[in-house]
Amino acid sequence: MAELFNYACVDGVGIVTIDAPPVNTLGAATRAAVMQAMQLAWADDAAQAIIIACAGRTFFAGADIAEFATGHFADPDFITLFDAIENGPKPVIAAIHGTALGGGLELALHCHYRLAVPSAKLGLPEVNLGILPGAGGTQRLPRLVGVPVALDLITSGKPIKAAQALELGILDRLATEGQLQADALAFAKELIASGATAPRVRDRDDKIAPYRGKPEVFDAFRAQNARAFKGFKAPEAIIKAVQAAVESPNFDEGSKREQALFLELMNSPESKAQRHVFFAQRMTAKVPDVPADTPTRDLKRIGVIGAGTMGGGIAMNFLNIGLPVTLVELKQDALDRGVGVIRKNYENSAAKGRMTEAQVEQRMGLITPAIGLEALADVDLVIEAVFESMAVKQDVFTKLDAICKPGAILASNTSFLDLNEIAAVTKRPQDVIGLHFFSPANVMPLLEIVRGAKTDKSVLASALNIAKAIGKTPVVAGVCHGFIANRAMEPYMAEAEALVLEGASVLDIDRVIRDYGFAMGPFQMLDLIGLDVIGRDSTRKTVMSELVKRDRLGQKKNGGYYDYDAERKATLSPVALEVIAELAAEKGVAQRSFSDEELLGRLLYPVVNEGAKILEEKIASRPSDIDVALIMGYNWPVYRGGPMFWADLTGLPKIVAALRGFEATYGARYAPAALLVQLADAGKGFGSL
Template identity: 50%
Template structure:
């Protein structure tokens, strides 16, 4: 198949790309563009349009070439040919122009785009920086501040925004090719390339003064705080700074050096692994591939608390009408007020317009009667974590919801199969475990019940993507995947307190390693009473007086965390500023003595290993039990829902980087020193360490 065609349209030569599905920058496409430019130069045309067939402009690099030796021609050669063309080139953009795709457009002399198009440089999400001139050409086109912001956040901008900041020259509302041809003919009539100079992005000047230098210094300081531990954002700042100090040629050389530094780093390798893990998670191993998802046009949410309000916003944000049900009018009004405030606050911060706020609020209605849910396609229950309460809700839903409606529970810990048994349609019941705050957190665990039908699973997985979630399928088990691992992590953190560590030592060790927050700070933020109540409801707790002992004592003393201004730490009631509390440290020492646990000095290295290796060992048990589909799903869940640093890849990925043999050795040592109750080495970990092939063989 020919992926690049060239033809004449009167005075304009058209280079047409057709490399489905997303016109990725494959070697064939790059070579074809070079050949077409040469053909256009030898032809009697006065301008050139670069146009893509299919659903999108060049969407970026060809992921099939990731990790393989580069093939000629390199992207830099193509970009140089575009920018160096003696005839003006207009890039015609539709769909998405991302990464290398936008860099191709930037190397063209002019750009127009459909009003529905978007463009961006998302390389930071892969631990990289734009390596095809993005850090050099974009600042020259739109200024240092706008370019820095766009490259650092990695988010695409819509065509109208791109026009406003200067990335594109014209928005086309209807036929893109006709609009691009009209623009090219206008350039010809203006003598561009003949009597008027061609505007080459690389030749545009950047204003370099003390303000620019201060902007770069301020950005560097902000990056150090916001992107703690990440390499590529720092390299991005240095690359953009080079655009203010060097010629284009020298700047491209510096950009390439920084790009290679990022690309060869362990961080980028881990982030690229996360990228592919996210794609892999959408593939259900034993799902009937012929199954068709159900239509979801209307949704309901039960419970207007913090979680229910957040879930409601998730659907409204995706343009799906949603009904929010509560038992009491006062609770419903509070929930609706919370939603309204969240949207208004976002508008004040510039994250959405007032018209967008009104549009989303118009999709939400409240109700107090289950009968009003008779026509919804999906219901998400987000009520109190009690099996008896869930029973009442699902029996009502079973009564009023139409046949084929999907009944979903947001339970964090309870047995989904028991919940499904409260209905006459267990095949329609599934878990949708959102993370708080639901309208912000990216992760969604889809919990597959014993009787959940294939089309229900397919529907909810697809819906998760539509509402912008990173979605992973998990099986039924206490805590599913994420909370089961988090529980083991927090259990071990509290064991370390009894053995002699302070709360700040435990938290600081994990923050220094890369976690977003330490485990005890997280517990304080969530509320210590949440886990306390969940443990009280369980009948399968280990016979161990040390199990979450300090947390239990704190709750019984009224120290519930941030909400009560006291937990493992003390908090300012207004600012929630955290402070070490000597009273807690004294309490820990006294409780350890009472339980007969000898205290000792603990080093940060042991703290980190205890906390990470208990997660890794427990993750192996989850894989053996089939609660997690694959190792990469576990890594995805921990990175997107629990603050595990993405640049470390996830617990399973990390285990392989430090060697499974080394991990097993330490787990066995902890088994010897801590006992078998929590430190029984997982058989899968033993097998993987012995075979030496890594977890790919465990899938």
């Protein structure tokens, strides 16, 4: 215990310093250390005030999320510890640096005074785990900042900078950067000299009184955020908890309401899913046979081939972190157009206040526009974003092999093609890797890193590093058609096509998927991205290919499955219904109706089954990697936890039985994967892997 804290008394001020690396998480051992240190300070007659600070890079960074899974918090639990601090016999000052997040900020709110260095950030991000601040955060924050600000901060989970926290009233003062302990000590001595008491946040009423008896304030906040909160349980519980802070007859009653809502959320499927995703995102960069000390290559200059939408977006990722990019095209007009689009994107960001004009020019100055691959002779990493054709990509890599310097990493942005075939045309397949960005590449958070049969571990480790540097979540995939995300979602799109031919309504399919939590259904998505993107090159006759033949390309031209008015309001297209009916008759597909449950099973169970095959073939290292890939690449609803986590909650025996039923009716493509059957028969889930 003693090694987690240090206590000293300086000039009548007790200084408690917690040192629980790496981020002073408020796990059971840390809480016990805080309690023990505080007891020493309370018992020290020489100490007239107490400072709580942390060693290392940050103040308390929050709770140990692993404790949530047990449903039990070891003594002292958060409320016992925090109440002891708040009700202790001496004034307590929280001295904050780094971040005070979640339980860390709640601890600070139980202190009587708070100061922080300007670089510190404070926030209550529990909503991102599907829970609420359960140790007084929803009751105390409104008492400092008022109801509207508290609702916004807690439901968004976004941290704020120290200066804003001071302005809002969360902090009492700012310390000088690098002088936190000295300034905290001076503050404490001021308090002692002035005879200051130990004011409790819980006793404040001035900021919440104006909202008492005004439920319309909370109703308006619900309505304003209805779209963003849809499907998530935590935001509504947070609203109820803050309302309890305002309306309860006393503070303790409000706290009881907060606790009840916290426990309800902690045991909900939504919170379990969001906590699963939290850990899953942090696991994706850990590749079983690539240890943390694997040597990496120094990537200081980047090359990007193709200045179109994808290539330009890829380039922006590197420009944003200050890396120079050589942007290559075959023709000057395409190059000029691509550079112009990048500038326009940055200027739009500047117009919205997200960056300065100087930053726009600094990033644009990092671009070296070039005609021809010869300009890439000195780059450390080159990424091609050319047409999705094996012949085209092999031609590019053959030329890069002759042009690029030894040790340069040659990367393909292919979405589906065999990376090993691309690497085979070079004399250095060990330097070839797939870096599959999702569109728009400068926005979407997923980066699929495709590991070829001969990709060197140093190349893979370097790719993982650069993914982190540009703010992407990497998911490592083996080589197969479509890799992880695209391959797993192919059956989903195929089922949507099959279902409309069997008599299911386009409207019903899209609605069921929206109700599940996706932002849009499959047909809405196709209309948005453009039917010609997929349908024009279709080798078989489909509803989509037939719509493309009629020059119906979706929202961008003539409508697709839907027609669109001037405001983009959609109505089901009679042309699409006609095409569906004609194709169903031509193929002799029997018509019937479907329940919502049947539609959801037909659309999503094949995704789970494909995920099991991806695991069998070792294309993905773990089920949670598939979940992350589909959440970040296809916007699978985060509160469902991804397809593999959702499958475990649904029950694998139920999914196997449904797939066998589909197989008996529709054919072998629905046969359940061996791994899926094995886990179901053993009474296990994907989580057991």
